[in-house]
Amino acid sequence: MKTFAESNFPGRLIAVEGLDGSGKSTQIYLLKRWLEAEGIKVYFSEWNSSELVKSATSKGKKRELLTPTTFSLIHATDFADRYERHLVPLLRAGYIVLCDRYVFTAFARDVTRGCPPDWVRGNYNFACAPDLTMFFKADLDVSLNRILEGRPKLKFFEAGMDLRLSTDPYESFKIFQGRILDQYLAMSKEFNFVIMDANENVEKQQVLVRKLVSERIDLKKFKRRSPLPLPPSLAGDREDKEELEDKAA
Amino acid sequence: MNAKKSHRFYGHGIPRVKLEELGGKLIVVEGADGSGRSTQIAELVKWLETSGRPTVQVGLKRSTLVSEELEKAQKGNVLSRTTLSLFYATDFADQLENIILPALKAGFIVLSDRYIYTLMARDMVRGMDEKWLKNLYGIAPVPDAVFYLTVEPEELVQRNLSKNATLDYWESGMDLGMSREVFDSFLKYQAAMQSVFKSLQKTYGFDIVDANRSAHAVNKELRKKISSVIDTD
Numbered sequence: 393m394k395t396f397a398e399s400n401f402p403g404r405l406i407a408v409e410g411l412d413g414s415g416k417s418t419q420i421y422l423l424k425r426w427l428e429a430e431g432i433k434v435y436f437s438e439w440n441s442s443e444l445v446k447s448a449t450s451k452g453k454k455r456e457l458l459t460p461t462t463f464s465l466i467h468a469t470d471f472a473d474r475y476e477r478h479l480v481p482l483l484r485a486g487y488i489v490l491c492d493r494y495v496f497t498a499f500a501r502d503v504t505r506g507c508p509p510d511w512v513r514g515n516y517n518f519a520c521a522p523d524l525t526m527f528f529k530a531d532l533d534v535s536l537n538r539i540l541e542g543r544p545k546l547k548f549f550e551a552g553m554d555l556r557l558s559t560d561p562y563e564s565f566k567i568f569q570g571r572i573l574d575q576y577l578a579m580s581k582e583f584n585f586v587i588m589d590a591n592e593n594v595e596k597q598q599v600l601v602r603k604l605v606s607e608r609i610d611l612k613k614f615k616r617r618s619p620l621p622l623p624p625s626l627a628g629d630r631e632d633k634e635e636l637e638d639k640a641a
Numbered sequence: 642m643n644a645k646k647s648h649r650f651y652g653h654g655i656p657r658v659k660l661e662e663l664g665g666k667l668i669v670v671e672g673a674d675g676s677g678r679s680t681q682i683a684e685l686v687k688w689l690e691t692s693g694r695p696t697v698q699v700g701l702k703r704s705t706l707v708s709e710e711l712e713k714a715q716k717g718n719v720l721s722r723t724t725l726s727l728f729y730a731t732d733f734a735d736q737l738e739n740i741i742l743p744a745l746k747a748g749f750i751v752l753s754d755r756y757i758y759t760l761m762a763r764d765m766v767r768g769m770d771e772k773w774l775k776n777l778y779g780i781a782p783v784p785d786a787v788f789y790l791t792v793e794p795e796e797l798v799q800r801n802l803s804k805n806a807t808l809d810y811w812e813s814g815m816d817l818g819m820s821r822e823v824f825d826s827f828l829k830y831q832a833a834m835q836s837v838f839k840s841l842q843k844t845y846g847f848d849i850v851d852a853n854r855s856a857h858a859v860n861k862e863l864r865k866k867i868s869s870v871i872d873t874d
Contacts, residue, residue, distance in 0.1 A: 444720065445728070448710040457706055460656050461734045461780060466707070469727040476721035506656035514776035518723050 393521040396483055403483035404609050407494035409576065410528035411569050413535035414590045419528065420492050422598045423605065427488060432614045435482050439493035442473035453549050460505035467498055468515050475519055488614050495519055496583060500575035505555060524608050526601065527580060530590035532570055652779015658742060665745035666871050667782060669756040672790030673831055674812045675800035676852050677859060682752050684860045689750055697744040700754035704735035718816060726764050730777050733757065737780065750871065757781045758845065762837040767817065786870045787847035788863060789838060794831040796853055
């Protein structure tokens with residue numbers, strides 16, 4: 393799996409991975425706010441959010457229609473849609489793309505559900521690897537508590553109830569998350585995860601996240617600037633505008 | 642022939658499926674629109690059920706899970722290639738697990754109006770990686786018989802026009818931009834599909850049936866071949 397940099401994309405992709413309740417979404421959100429404030433071209437993409445595929449996924453989940461295979465394929469469809477429609481064009485245009493979960497979520501979850509690892513990886517092999525993957529590793533109890541305290545009603549697939557691990561959703565969720573964590577840790581070396589200590593407080597983690605990102609990526613190259621030449625008829629406007637912007641700055 | 646041939650998957654298969662439990666037979670009819678697939682299948686169902694054999698029918702874009710969304714996406718032609726491909730695979734897998742496998746387990750004869758070969762061929766014509774497709778569709782069981790109904794593209798045009806008075810956007814491969822005119826595009830696209838099918842035939846060894854003939858003659862040939870498959874045990 394080559395990274396976007398190795399595949400000569402001008403943009404860079406940063407992914408966060410971790411269990412539900414590991415705090416990764418908070419961290420990537422804060423990272424996004426910082427990059428935006430720095431004037432960097434940034435785009436944020438979330439797992440399982442493609443508009444077109446969403447209605448099928450939620451129907452499948454609500455009616456408990458999904459098997460490990462269809463669960464895997466429908467998420468791959470969702471990913472492919474976001475990948476082809478948003479990620480690739482943005483990365484070609486030199487954006488920093490932030491992904492809350494990436495293919496590794498599928499590798500961990502679908503394999504835990506019993507799909508063959510080679511099959512799942514093969515299905516996703518159209519995608520390049522992130523240029524940086526941060527894995528937020530919290531003690532299992534910490535992430536379980538964060539989820540179970542705040543949101544007592546667990547959804548069927550979220551709790552891994554389809555695996556028949558336990559008739560109690562809470563018990564099932566715990567076993568399921570434990571197995572996913574094992575899968576994540578087993579692939580962490582292969583895919584160069586940077587392990588972040590998610591037991592640490594949020595602010596301290598964010599300091600480390602920003603430090604890591606600025607060390608790994610030459611951020612000034614990704615500053616927002618109108619890179620396209622305007623047609624001659626509009627070129628005058630741009631000069632005016634730039635002057636205004638200079639004054640404002 | 643082996644006394645009892647058990648089913649197998651093309652690749653990784655479906656988790657936790659016990660192949661030895663799959664009795665039944667899986668019969669696939671492939672071919673372009675206008676090759677007479679549905680007519681042939683309807684006749685086969687009549688024949689099989691009259692002779693006391695339970696049947697079930699499946700086909701592309703018929704899953705409970707995604708058929709509606711797939712239809713919508715195709716109408717707008719908004720999905721990119723990999724996405725569409727995976728969407729179709731989801732549709733196939735849903736029917737595989739909810740209809741095909743249970744029916745085989747119950748000893749039914751499953752008649753599939755198209756199968757993974759059409760899905761693969763469509764993607765291959767559009768330049769997708771064959772290895773990727775083979776891995777993806779490794780979930781499919783190997784059918785007991787596959788019949789590919791071939792009709793000359795010129796004849797397909799006639800049949801489609803006499804039925805619908807128009808040529809379907811996708812069956813004409815209009816998304817490929819081979820020609821701006823749907824008539825020319827249809828001929829080019831169908832010829833390209835046939836040549837991919839021929840290359841797939843080498844790997845998958847399906848039966849090529851000349852469907853330029855009358856429906857009756859084609860059905861006679863199919864029945865004869867199916868008899869030899871279903872009478873083995």
